[in-house]
Amino acid sequence: MAATAPSTTAAAADAAPPRQTYRKHSKLNRPNPLWGVAAWAVGLLFATPALWMVLTSLHREVDAATNPPSLLAPLTLDGYRSFFGSSNAWPALINSATASVVSTLLVLALSIPAAYALSIRPVKRWSDVLFFLLSTRFLPIVAAVLPLYLFAVTTGALDQIGLLIALYTAMNLPIAVWMMRSFLAEVPVEMLEAAQLDGAGLIRTLRSVVAPVAMPGIAATALICFIFSWQELLLARSLTGVVAGTAPVFLTSFVTSQGLFLAQVCAAATVVSLPVLIAGFAAQDKLVQGLSLGAVK
Amino acid sequence: MSVSETTPQQRTVLAEPPPQQQRAASRKAGWVRRAPLVPALVFIVVMTQLPFATTIVISFISWNALRPDERGFAGFSNYAQVFTDANLRSSVVTTIVLTVVVVGVSLVLGLLIALLLDRQFFGRGAVRTLMIAPFLVVPVAAALLWKHAILNPSYGLVNGVLTWVWGLFGSSSPPQVAWLTQYPLISIELALIWQWTPFMMLILLAGLQSRPADAFEAAKMDGASPFQAFRYITLPHLRRYIDLGATLGAIFIVQNFDAVFTMTSGALGTANLPYTIYQTFFVRQDYGLAAAQGVIVVIGTIVVATFALRSASSLLKEDS
Numbered sequence: 001m002a003a004t005a006p007s008t009t010a011a012a013a014d015a016a017p018p019r020q021t022y023r024k025h026s027k028l029n030r031p032n033p034l035w036g037v038a039a040w041a042v043g044l045l046f047a048t049p050a051l052w053m054v055l056t057s058l059h060r061e062v063d064a065a066t067n068p069p070s071l072l073a074p075l076t077l078d079g080y081r082s083f084f085g086s087s088n089a090w091p092a093l094i095n096s097a098t099a100s101v102v103s104t105l106l107v108l109a110l111s112i113p114a115a116y117a118l119s120i121r122p123v124k125r126w127s128d129v130l131f132f133l134l135s136t137r138f139l140p141i142v143a144a145v146l147p148l149y150l151f152a153v154t155t156g157a158l159d160q161i162g163l164l165i166a167l168y169t170a171m172n173l174p175i176a177v178w179m180m181r182s183f184l185a186e187v188p189v190e191m192l193e194a195a196q197l198d199g200a201g202l203i204r205t206l207r208s209v210v211a212p213v214a215m216p217g218i219a220a221t222a223l224i225c226f227i228f229s230w231q232e233l234l235l236a237r238s239l240t241g242v243v244a245g246t247a248p249v250f251l252t253s254f255v256t257s258q259g260l261f262l263a264q265v266c267a268a269a270t271v272v273s274l275p276v277l278i279a280g281f282a283a284q285d286k287l288v289q290g291l292s293l294g295a296v297k
Numbered sequence: 298m299s300v301s302e303t304t305p306q307q308r309t310v311l312a313e314p315p316p317q318q319q320r321a322a323s324r325k326a327g328w329v330r331r332a333p334l335v336p337a338l339v340f341i342v343v344m345t346q347l348p349f350a351t352t353i354v355i356s357f358i359s360w361n362a363l364r365p366d367e368r369g370f371a372g373f374s375n376y377a378q379v380f381t382d383a384n385l386r387s388s389v390v391t392t393i394v395l396t397v398v399v400v401g402v403s404l405v406l407g408l409l410i411a412l413l414l415d416r417q418f419f420g421r422g423a424v425r426t427l428m429i430a431p432f433l434v435v436p437v438a439a440a441l442l443w444k445h446a447i448l449n450p451s452y453g454l455v456n457g458v459l460t461w462v463w464g465l466f467g468s469s470s471p472p473q474v475a476w477l478t479q480y481p482l483i484s485i486e487l488a489l490i491w492q493w494t495p496f497m498m499l500i501l502l503a504g505l506q507s508r509p510a511d512a513f514e515a516a517k518m519d520g521a522s523p524f525q526a527f528r529y530i531t532l533p534h535l536r537r538y539i540d541l542g543a544t545l546g547a548i549f550i551v552q553n554f555d556a557v558f559t560m561t562s563g564a565l566g567t568a569n570l571p572y573t574i575y576q577t578f579f580v581r582q583d584y585g586l587a588a589a590q591g592v593i594v595v596i597g598t599i600v601v602a603t604f605a606l607r608s609a610s611s612l613l614k615e616d617s
Contacts, residue, residue: 035413042413043427067453067456114333143592147351147352233555234571277430296504
């Protein structure tokens, strides 16, 4: 599909937008089923590595590593059994869950008031504040790892989940403020005025006017922050060890694996990716707006 | 880019008019307004600005943890070492190549797929969901998947499919490529493009769907060919979305550590800047040098981020 010349695809794509009445009678402009076939082919091609990961995780090790691939080999849960049988798997998953959930809650607690002060009742120079926040997220994390490591060594915070929670909160906070601001800005100003005229206090206004409009956005922000924390490797790998190691750190133990391990690797990769896949599909409708920091609706 | 949003300027109308006679009261009102912002700002400053300030200080110290006796003020010698280090120069090139290739190819593929998904066909939602999946595989897991299950020379999926296809034609000597050793950087780029194309596609699809229908129809009525309509109406409209996708993608891919670390461990010329700094710090344990490298990377990022902020700023202005 990638080889299709841009001009032909683009031209063809623009040929049949299904709007306007005069198109109805034109046979030429009926959607061409070939485009649907092409789209399905591309979608399946992109999903293939992920589907292959799941299929391989369900094969026996001897069937997983064959050339040519054994597509129809018998299915088994052995890969998952050996993954969960490993003594480090559960602690790693629990550490990841703790770090992601707690840091996401902290991000919400800090970013909702901040976004309120940047959109609904904006402070002076609110856009400067927004850009300062964004600039902190653009700085490469790798340049902060060294001082954080030295700090952790001197204070005994090394290999403590609390340190990761604090860092993930800081990492996601700027993005969350940007997303949240764009979601809060969707609250119509007329509704706020009406609430004020009706004598509603701050809490009531927040609860009955702001919350219902902003709730899907807040949920999407939380899911995206959860995803970013769950995936993070560099900080976790540098600042944790055996006690507070997270799931991505656990996965790195497979980097140099040899022998019959492919089904187990795929099982591990599937289990670790599952929370992100669930969160991502749950946030699907707001994913673009969130990932583009509210710039795209 | 919707215009339905109310501007913060409009929103200030909500506030009670500041009392003219009492400055103190208005100052107090200002702090009441600022109060919800303070915890977040303080937290961010402490957690991000302090470490970077420390990095700058350490970059002027000669400090190798393997030689603890030789610690002392270094002046600019760490920086001099950064600029004369051939490994570091090659990691700068690797970072740029990796970022440009991944962002460029993902954008083009993302645009083509977005144009495809902008049409009506059976199961559009399902295809969109299939397309998003690569973006939602944890990066380390994706890198492991590509390294072991897809690009492995003896049992990876790609070579497996080559064997199978050649077998169909009765050939017993299919081409078998040792992807990670023969084409290490391309292998990493493949895995990253697989993950980032969906991201670009989502942003560009949102752009296509916000395309004003009337200009398009007018162009059609005036006899513009589909290509002309794309070139002169769709593409200019998508321009901002392309900028946004490119800058956000670049920010994340410049910082990429997971794929390089997992797939090649920086071998065979694939070490990018984040990986090199990580090595200087954890393996060579040259803290001063690692800090100087970090400072250089920050300066480089600021240059790139200025463009990013500019495009974000144009979006914010349109928003308001």
